[in-house]
Amino acid sequence: MSKDVVTEDSGNAIAGSSYGDTRHWTPSRRDFLRMLGAGAAVAAASPLSAFANNTSAVALRSRLLQDDRFWASINSMFVLDPNRTFMNIGTAGSMPKISLDIFDEENRTKARNSGSGYTNLLADRTKVAPGFGVDPDELAFSANTSSGMCHAILGLDWKAGDVVVTTNHEHPGGDVPLRIAEHRYGIEVSRVPMPVGNDQTAETYVNLFQQRINQLRASGKRVKAMMWSSPTYKTGTMLPIAELMEVAKQNELISIVDGAHLPGMMAYDYAKLGMDFMSGAGHKWQCGPGSTGILVVRNKIRASNPLPLPKWYPIHTSSYPTTPPVRTTTGTATYDIGSIITSCGSLHTPMFSALVKACEMWDQIGRKKIETYDLTLSQYLKEKIAERWGVERLYSPKDDPRLVSAITSFNPFHNAIDVLNSTKSGTFVSRMLSDYNRGFVIRNVNVPVINSQADHWPVRISTHLWHNASDVDRLVDAMWDLSKKLA
Ligand SMILES: Cc1ncc(COP(=O)(O)O)c(C=O)c1O
Structure with a gap:
């Protein structure tokens, strides 16, 4: 447990705590830290x-x-x-009590002050991003998994005949934007049938995807992207991201992960995994409020994925420069893609503060x-x-x-x-x-x-x-x- 842990007798103000000055906290919020401190001691033992x-x-x-x-x-x-x-x-x-408390407080402050929500939430994204292994520019707040999948899929520069390889166990949150792209841009969707049960391994998925890509290419199709759920909502099968990323990279494909269940359940480092997009829910395992999501977008070249960044345009934003931003070809970001995605008119900021509190609690545990x-x-x-x-x-x-x-x-x-x-x-x-x-x-x-x-x-x-x-x-x-x- 980090320096932020509070002990039974650590008083009111906690110097250096990520929770800041706690003097104005409700007793339940102070209880939270005490319990976390006590729990951490048990855990360490x-x-x-x-x-x-x-x-x-x-x-x-x-x-x-x-x-x-x-x-x-x-x-x-x-x-x-x-x-x-x-x-x-x-x-x-x-939501944990600590998120409910801040949600309530900030709602009341916002109402009292007739507050607006024109912001790119950079400070909040900066707090949350390390827990997911990425920089703040690589993390956007979305409305939920489905909204993140729309940002990802509908923003890509599809051409008629582009093929996306996916599975037959996808959720409408990812399937619907794919269908829109079929109707609107003429892409094709090729689905591998999912096995069920215990008789399967990660290699099963590597083979299923690679064989399908080979078949499609042999018949002259232009395979452009892979999209899959990790895990699927039907069987909870964790399609193996690291292994499927190797397939995506070897075949020079755009990689889109429906990770609805990942934030709050799995401790993944998304910079190391290197997918182009991972859309997760804030309101499921991460226990943030409804209408919150975490969208990780590859925004710089890292060793984990040396492929060029895909051409992509925002589809839901009120923050976009007059000249098109140029995607970087190096390890340094040329712009904050997370800001462009997050900033769309006035946001209900208390929701995101409550999500951040839940993320901080997860990071502390x-x-x-x-x-x-x-x-x-x-x-x-x-x-x-x-x-x-x-x-x-x-x-x-x-x-x-x-x-x-x-x-x-x-x-x-x-x-x-x-x-x-x-x-x-x-x-x-x-x-x-x-x-x-x-x-x-x-x-x-x-x-x-x-x-x-x-x-x-x-x-x-x-x-x-x-x-x-x-x-x-x-x-x-x-x-x-x-x-x-x-x-
Ligand atoms: C795999 C998967 N994708 C997407 C969604 C949609 O999630 P959200 O409500 O966050 O848009 C769900 C919801 O259960 C899901 O299980």
Whole structure:
């Protein structure tokens, strides 16, 4: 834990703290820092190390318990309804108290002062960017993942006949701008069918994409870009960014990652990964307010991706120079692309302050620590599902660490064939909420499966920093019970 940590007796003003002068803070905000300090001490005493492949459920459980007190203190920093167990973070996160406090304060200040929001949020982007491994000019605030995907895809200089290689498990947030580009510019979209389940590795995806690029090129097509979700919203499969970036670079392609679930879940360094665009949500795993997103845009040449920057124009901005900005060919940015994207008329600045507070909280806890915990919870859940239902019931991969995320999709039905029944799948989700006193909030999702005429409807579970091993135990018991009742 850094110099910013506060101890029980560290008084009011915290010199050198990234939280600044805390004398005017509400007691709950001071509590936050105290808890973080206390939690950090627990964490330092018993660090949670990354799980190894094929670790048993029992071993994963005891690993999770080592840090139980720390994560319980983190849980208390949220205002989540204690009568429910929120396991659909892939759809919506929840702001911590520290974000709610600043949101409330700044809303009131803004209203009192009739404040405007004409800004490029450079100070905020400067605070947040290091947590994602990039410079402030390479990070824009967007409205959400979908808006970031529109910025990325619709700003590119497409020519009729350009081909984008993607998958058949994409979310409308990325698929819709691709469709608009098909209609408007005449691009073509080529989809690789996604495997499901545990029987896959990172190499599966390298081969799928490379083979498709080879086939397209052999038939005279002009492949221009790759777009994929890491992880997908259907099965939580973490399409392996580092490996797919090698394919993109070898084939001199533009790289666009729908990373809706990445901020707040994974501790990735985007400068090292080197994709052209990564569009993530601020309101899911990062637990910022709704209508916030984080868009990382490659804006200088780094060793991680020596390809020239793609030609790109902003499509949603009120800040654009009179002469077109020239994209750099060196390691030094020629302009702040994050500013151009972020500045579009008057912004509701309190939203972004609340997002920044959530990002600072994540940085203080340690993004890698959160990633490890989230993935360990999810691995624990996957192992328990494999033990009870059988590993073949998983739609998410389990054993290749390059493919795992904190999202778990599986077929919970006693009669496996019921996974084709969307109504029954919907009933499963609603009864997990209504029939169990822990009120489990999960979701289902349609999944196209290779060689299946109809989509499958597994359920999808998100595990995050406010959960513990017992939440997973209770969830699994409830799902097992319900699967028997619905047999
Ligand atoms: C993979 C993926 N992409 C995009 C989106 C859209 O997210 P947002 O609401 O942030 O636009 C989602 C939402 O769940 C998603 O899972």
